[in-house]
Amino acid sequence: MGITKASLATDSFLSAASFQETTRVLTDAAIKGKTDPLLGLKENVIIGKLLPSGTGMKCYNDVKIVPTSDQDTEEKSVDYSQIMQSVNSVE
Incomplete structure (x- = not known):
C-alpha cells in the first residue's frame, strides 16, 4: 500500500x-x-x-499538585531588593 492509500485508509475522514x-x-x-x-x-x-x-490528555485532568514546604522555598529564594539597592546606588 502506498503512502497516499495509507493516509486515506484512516478512520478519521478529517x-x-x-x-x-x-x-x-x-x-x-x-x-x-x-x-x-x-x-x-x-x-x-x-x-x-x-x-x-x-497536559491536554484526560489522564492529567485530576492531577493534584502538592505545594512544597515554605522552608524549601525560602532557602532557594533570592532577595533581589539588596541587589536592586546596590544597582541604584551605582547610578
Whole structure:
C-alpha cells in the first residue's frame, strides 16, 4: 500500500481529507453520514480543539499538585531588593 492509500485508509475522514483528494473524502463522508472520533493530533488541530497529548490528555485532568514546604522555598529564594539597592546606588 502506498503512502497516499495509507493516509486515506484512516478512520478519521478529517485526517484523510487533509492529505489528498479533499473534496472526494469530505463528500464521501457527508454522503455516508460519517462521524470523526477526533482521536489524532491532525484532526484536532484542524478543528481547533485541545490536542489529546501532553497536559491536554484526560489522564492529567485530576492531577493534584502538592505545594512544597515554605522552608524549601525560602532557602532557594533570592532577595533581589539588596541587589536592586546596590544597582541604584551605582547610578
